[in-house]
Amino acid sequence: MIDIPDQISTAWIAAASAAFLAKHFLADFLFQTDWMAAGKDRPEGWLAPLAAHSGVHGAMTAALFLAVSPPLAWLGLADAAVHGVIDRMKSLAARRMQVTPRQAGFWRLFGADQALHHLTHVGLAILFAAAGSAG
Template identity: 70%
Template structure:
């Protein structure tokens, strides 16, 4: 069980939020290769590129928890599964609606995808900050 104290350090919340924003930048933009981007969007043979992409996110999350609270390192796997699910659902919706970057709907869907990732990161940041605040 994850214990969230009544009070969480404001400094730790800020540090955790910045850490997860940096993690997202690294995982979704800097470490994501063209092979991952194109591969995870395919109708078939998408599993490996998506798994590696989501695995990058999960690995960085696991490393953050390893530094602060090793008992919660398993949240890296949770993050990988959530991230991969969000990305796959976005790909499926974009393909089904035949959306391209020239269409407004593509950008709405991209924005929803990014927002869901950031909401996930807010939850993870609270858990990281809570773990650090109780240490």
């Protein structure tokens, strides 16, 4: 069980939020290869590139928790799973809607995808800050 106190340090919340924003930028934009980006959206053969991309997210989340609260490093697996589901759902919706980056619908999906990832990170940042505040 993860204990979340009634009060969490503002400094820890700020640091955790910044850490997860940086993690997301690195994993989603700098560390995502062309193979991952194109492969995860294919109708077939998408699992390996999506797993690799989601694995990068999970590994980085696990590394953050290892630095503050090693028993919570398993949240990296949860982050990887949630990230993979969100990305796959976006891919399926884009294919069903037949949208491309030249259409507003694509950018709406992209925005929803990013918002869901950041919402995931809000939850992770709270857990991270709670663990840091307790220590």
